[in-house]
Amino acid sequence: MKSKLNALVIIRKSSVEIDWILPVMERMKKQVNFNTLFLNEKSYLSLSNNKFLQRKWRLCNKNFYVQKKTDKLIYKMIRKFLINLLSANKNSFFFKFLEKLNYNIHDEFYIKKKLKINSDIKFDFILNEFQKTSFWANSIIKNNKKTKLFLFPHTTHLYKYKNDRIKIIKIANIKKNCDALFLGSKLDLGIWKNRVKKDKIHIVGHPKYDLDWQKQFLVRKNTKQKKIVFSIKNIIDESSKIHTKIYLDELYKICEKNNYFLVIKLPPFPQKEFNKMIKLFKKKNNRKFYEISKSNIFNSLANANLNINFNQSATTLDALSLNIPTIQLPAISKIKNKFGSNDSIYTELKLAYKISNLKDLEKKIKDILSNSSKTKKLTRKLFTKFFPKHKNASEVIENKILNFI
Numbered sequence: 001m002k003s004k005l006n007a008l009v010i011i012r013k014s015s016v017e018i019d020w021i022l023p024v025m026e027r028m029k030k031q032v033n034f035n036t037l038f039l040n041e042k043s044y045l046s047l048s049n050n051k052f053l054q055r056k057w058r059l060c061n062k063n064f065y066v067q068k069k070t071d072k073l074i075y076k077m078i079r080k081f082l083i084n085l086l087s088a089n090k091n092s093f094f095f096k097f098l099e100k101l102n103y104n105i106h107d108e109f110y111i112k113k114k115l116k117i118n119s120d121i122k123f124d125f126i127l128n129e130f131q132k133t134s135f136w137a138n139s140i141i142k143n144n145k146k147t148k149l150f151l152f153p154h155t156t157h158l159y160k161y162k163n164d165r166i167k168i169i170k171i172a173n174i175k176k177n178c179d180a181l182f183l184g185s186k187l188d189l190g191i192w193k194n195r196v197k198k199d200k201i202h203i204v205g206h207p208k209y210d211l212d213w214q215k216q217f218l219v220r221k222n223t224k225q226k227k228i229v230f231s232i233k234n235i236i237d238e239s240s241k242i243h244t245k246i247y248l249d250e251l252y253k254i255c256e257k258n259n260y261f262l263v264i265k266l267p268p269f270p271q272k273e274f275n276k277m278i279k280l281f282k283k284k285n286n287r288k289f290y291e292i293s294k295s296n297i298f299n300s301l302a303n304a305n306l307n308i309n310f311n312q313s314a315t316t317l318d319a320l321s322l323n324i325p326t327i328q329l330p331a332i333s334k335i336k337n338k339f340g341s342n343d344s345i346y347t348e349l350k351l352a353y354k355i356s357n358l359k360d361l362e363k364k365i366k367d368i369l370s371n372s373s374k375t376k377k378l379t380r381k382l383f384t385k386f387f388p389k390h391k392n393a394s395e396v397i398e399n400k401i402l403n404f405i
Helices: 015-028 041-048 051-060 073-086 092-105 108-114 135-143 163-172 186-192 238-258 272-284 297-301 315-320 358-370 372-386 393-404
Strands: 005-011 032-038 061-066 125-129 148-152 180-183 201-203 226-231 260-265 290-293 306-310 326-329
Touching: 005 015, 005 041, 005 135, 015 032, 015 041, 015 051, 015 125, 015 393, 032 041, 041 051, 041 061, 051 061, 073 092, 092 135, 108 135, 125 135, 148 393, 180 186, 180 393, 186 201, 201 393, 226 238, 226 297, 238 260, 238 272, 238 358, 260 297, 297 315, 306 315, 306 358, 315 326, 315 372, 326 358, 358 372
Parallel strands: 005 032, 005 125, 032 061, 125 148, 148 180, 180 201, 226 260, 226 306, 260 290, 306 326
Antiparallel strands: none
């Protein structure tokens, strides 16, 4: 019997990274021993807050370790001192010593011990989100040149930028090394072909939009009420707190008036201020017209008629994958006493509707809900325009990984 492959999954920021790669892990779990390294406690806690993802991940994962700030503390303190010194002194000796220090901090045998795996075991491949490759990958590949590095998006967003931004990236000429880069859409190619060799870029779609994956989620029982999902972001300043409350109250009034049902989808890692707001909302409103959802986004979107979110929210694509239209509200971050921009890549490509004024929200909702069959047909057409028509990204990625090993 052929022995299983060994892989290291590196999670940098949050459970959203797990959300992207998890369908691939589930598909490959009979062939691969997956070991997960969380680079900080916050990324692990983010996963713990999502019971569905955590349960699925545990069934796919063999060992895991949450990196601590105190790990290799002495080395880290020396490195910090050295970095400050280098800002004033460009001596090449210090650079070489700093590199050696980085390899000491990111010692492969140390992390294998923490993961409780045999030091003789070689990692066949590493999975890392595409923005910032962990130095752990450098260290492991240095010891074993056969280890493959695969990069993947940290969320289902569209990475299409304007020409002036692409020009800056070209001038910077910062390249990323990997064996393969997996992207969700052909629109992402414009930004990444300047950082990764074109033959290493693979447009695969998003695994979480695979039909087999989406079938796992609960379907809400049909009711006479139209279902609207409000996908909320975390509060990051006083202005966003004020405006989130305004939107929340206005949406509830619209739903109560028109006998719609509002599902308030909480972010993966709600902040204390956010939880206080929700607590007050629950006290004053009738549960007949709303529910608070901490579930996976697809549980919340099941049988929904409409998704409402903020500027640049990736839940636009989540909804589109299920043929559910989205209204995009103006941005709320870092805005003082006024509504922010309501333009984004999603509205630019007509993947989302937008409103410029809160008083237009009810009319826009009614227009969309009264033309639901026409709207669903349009959302399906738009989704397949920018993403692979056949939702089998996990299978495509699995085959590409195995071909590289």
